[in-house]
Amino acid sequence: TRGRKVVEEFITLEQFIIDQQERFPHSTGAFSRLLRDISVAAKIVNRDIRRAGLVDIFGTTGKVNIHGEVQQKLDALAHEEFVRALRRGGECCLIGSEEHAEAIPLSANGEGDGRYIVLLDPLDGSSNVDVNVSVGTIFSIYRLPDEYETPTLEAALQPGSKQVAAGYIVYGSSTMLVYTTGNGVNGFTLDPSIGEFILSHPNIRIPKTGSIYSINEGNFNSFEEGLKRFIRWAQEEDKATGRPFSTRYIGSFVSDFHRNLLKGGIYMYPATKKNPEGKLRLMYEANPMAFIVEQAGGRASDGHRRILDIVPEKLHQRTPLFIGSEELVRTVEEFLQGKR
């Protein structure tokens, strides 16, 4: 240590994945390689986002995605980077992406033996990039059920309870990758000087309650009565329950979710006049975050049903979403179900 800074012990994501794999002696390593492929794509997208202001990748492609939303160039770039990384890695046989109307089979005509399905929101909240607000990627991973020889959309439409892993990358003041495989939730921060994700938030637990709520109150008039009552309740003075709550709404789900996961709080995107089914998509927004929040001790519902129990019918179907600290989600459910 003569004159040299003693490097703190740190664990890279790669090392963490290998350590986790050793808990499953029969594992072939395919899942570990899939997670690595995702982390490589995340680093590439991170690079693209960090330089967005410098090269012409702002603005839109002029195309609209299947939801009628103008596709930002970075949306398309992020989608392509993840598809390329997953195709190159060979462990994924089918991708469902917000940016693509149909599911994308990767092992065309049966070649390749990838047995994992990845659902993806390549860049959620991308309209925030050109105003320098954090955005994120969300991913959800299923196994191709044994009864399927080749991957089909039907094989992808599994309830969230069947996910083998879920995670997100938040491209914020630092870039973090947070994921679960059903053994708790762990967060890794990218050290750009060495290009490695370093374990920075081991075993994340969401506080049982909190005093932050995230919702677009511009839609207040179209909220159902129970939700209006919850919001009025949240704004009453009651020191014992930390009220009045604070609202924090960034307009970027991954960022709002990540802050609430660490500090406690609830994110709500209910049915509104403009989005009568809610705005968030079940397969690649609500399900992965519901898996993560439950693994961290929180709760996620559509106001009546557990998100992970919803049996999907369409790749891009939407759902109302109430997600975060267990007590806050239970409270809003009581208001929505007329019990308060």
Ligand code: P6P
């Ligand atoms: P609104 C971004 O488009 C997004 O899908 C989420 O990231 C965000 O929380 C929400 O929509 C914002 O929607 O209707 O409040 O602008």
